Amino acid sequence: MRIGELATRTGVSVRSLRYYEEQGLLSSTRAASGQRHYTDHEVERVAFIQRLYAAGLSSRTIAEVLPCAESPSEENSDAALERMTQERDRLSAHIDDLVRTRDALDGLVAANRAHRATLVAASGQ
Amino acid sequence: MRIGELATRTGVSVRSLRYYEEQGLLSSTRAASGQRHYTDHEVERVAFIQRLYAAGLSSRTIAEVLPCAESPSEENSDAALERMTQERDRLSAHIDDLVRTRDALDGLVAANRAHRATLVAASGQ
DNA sequence: TTTGCCTCTGACATCCATGTGAGGTTTTAG
DNA sequence: CTAAAACCTCACATGGATGTCAGAGGCAAA
Numbered sequence: 512m513r514i515g516e517l518a519t520r521t522g523v524s525v526r527s528l529r530y531y532e533e534q535g536l537l538s539s540t541r542a543a544s545g546q547r548h549y550t551d552h553e554v555e556r557v558a559f560i561q562r563l564y565a566a567g568l569s570s571r572t573i574a575e576v577l578p579c580a581e582s583p584s585e586e587n588s589d590a591a592l593e594r595m596t597q598e599r600d601r602l603s604a605h606i607d608d609l610v611r612t613r614d615a616l617d618g619l620v621a622a623n624r625a626h627r628a629t630l631v632a633a634s635g636q
Numbered sequence: 637m638r639i640g641e642l643a644t645r646t647g648v649s650v651r652s653l654r655y656y657e658e659q660g661l662l663s664s665t666r667a668a669s670g671q672r673h674y675t676d677h678e679v680e681r682v683a684f685i686q687r688l689y690a691a692g693l694s695s696r697t698i699a700e701v702l703p704c705a706e707s708p709s710e711e712n713s714d715a716a717l718e719r720m721t722q723e724r725d726r727l728s729a730h731i732d733d734l735v736r737t738r739d740a741l742d743g744l745v746a747a748n749r750a751h752r753a754t755l756v757a758a759s760g761q
Numbered sequence: 762t763t764t765g766c767c768t769c770t771g772a773c774a775t776c777c778a779t780g781t782g783a784g785g786t787t788t789t790a791g
Numbered sequence: 792c793t794a795a796a797a798c799c800t801c802a803c804a805t806g807g808a809t810g811t812c813a814g815a816g817g818c819a820a821a
Contacts, residue, residue, distance in 0.1 A: 513788095513797075513798075514797085514798075515796095515797060515798080524779070524780080525797095525798085526778090526779060526780065526781085527778075527779065529799095529800095530777095530778070530779075542787090544786075544787055544788085544798085544799085545786085545787085545798080545799060545800095546786095546787070546788085546797085546798055546799075547798085547799090559740070562733070562736070562737045562740065563737065564778085565730075565733060565734070565737065566734055566737045566738075569777080569778095570777080570778080579744060579748060580744050592745065592748050592749075592752075595741060595744060595745055595748075596745055598741065599738060599741040599742065599745060602734060602737065602738050602741065603738055605690075605734070606731060606734050606735060606738065608687070608690060609690070609691055609727060609730070609731050609734070610731060611687070612687045612688065612690065612691045612727065613691075613724060613727050613728055613731065615684070615687065616720060616723065616724040616727065617724060619704060619705050619720060620717065620720055620721055620724060623704060623717050623720075624717075627717075638767075638768075639767085639768070639769095640766095640767060640768080649809070649810080650767095650768085651808090651809060651810065651811085652808075652809065654769095654770095655808070655809075667817090669768085669769085669816080669817055669818085670768080670769060670770090670816085670817090671767085671768055671769075671817075671818095672768085672769090689808085694807075694808095695807080695808080
């Protein structure tokens with residue numbers, strides 16, 4: 512498929528797909544005319560890239576980790592594996608932090624609802 | 637305390653503290669000379685602002701939600717409460733997404749370790 | 762008082778993923 | 792064949808939080 516289709520199928524802009532390639536996150540075969548062609552496989556790959564971006568990895572870090580994801584067979588140096596583990600731990604810590612923040616928000620929402628209920632009761636008197 | 641102390645106590649740069657004030661997230665009393673003064677209370681407040689930033693809220697959204705956090709008593713319009721609930725849900729969805737990503741990373745790490753083990757066994761032969 | 766550190770405002774710089782537009786070629790549909 | 796739509800590269804713009812610098816004033820210890 513060409514880049515436009517990949518874009519619609521992944522929900523990622525054409526601009527971003529080109530950027531991913533520029534950053535070494537995504538590869539394409541080129542037609543004689545210069546147009547990029549992709550296989551279905553790339554759809555998954557783009558989805559995973561998006562997940563990693565959402566997890567707060569920079570394109571640089573993603574580039575470091577992705578080869579490891581594609582083929583566990585290659586010479587994915589210890590460094591890549593270690594980097595992946597490290598990012599995994601960072602992500603885990605971040606998740607914990609977010610959960611605490613969510614709890615805090617829940618507390619605030621509850622407090623406000625409670626206060627609201629009080630007001631209603633008072634006005635009902 | 638003055639801004640420098642608040643900065644060291646919260647781990648947030650002086651620049652950012654001024655920025656928070658500019659965005660209406662933080663207030664200070666000013667000395668006659670113009671210098672900002674804060675109470676211990678602001679330490680907590682800055683910490684909470686940081687949590688919200690980390691949770692992906694923009695300063696605009698934080699400004700919308702914070703008054704609600706300070707006093708559940710005020711006229712924290714329905715809008716603010718609704719906004720808070722909405723951000724809470726967004727955050728929750730984001731957490732779920734991150735957890736899935738973490739699981740994916742765990743899978744990759746495991747696969748690579750397994751492959752490595754295979755290599756070691758083979759070389760051991 | 763002088764010295765050194767802190768603070769003030771204002772403005773410009775940075776990072777990074779993405780948007781946008783120009784100017785040109787390729788593909789596809791009518 | 793032609794027009795529309797998709798694609799190419801290059802390059803500049805954007806946004807948001809923060810860094811950084813300049814020039815000026817504030818404050819405390821020696």
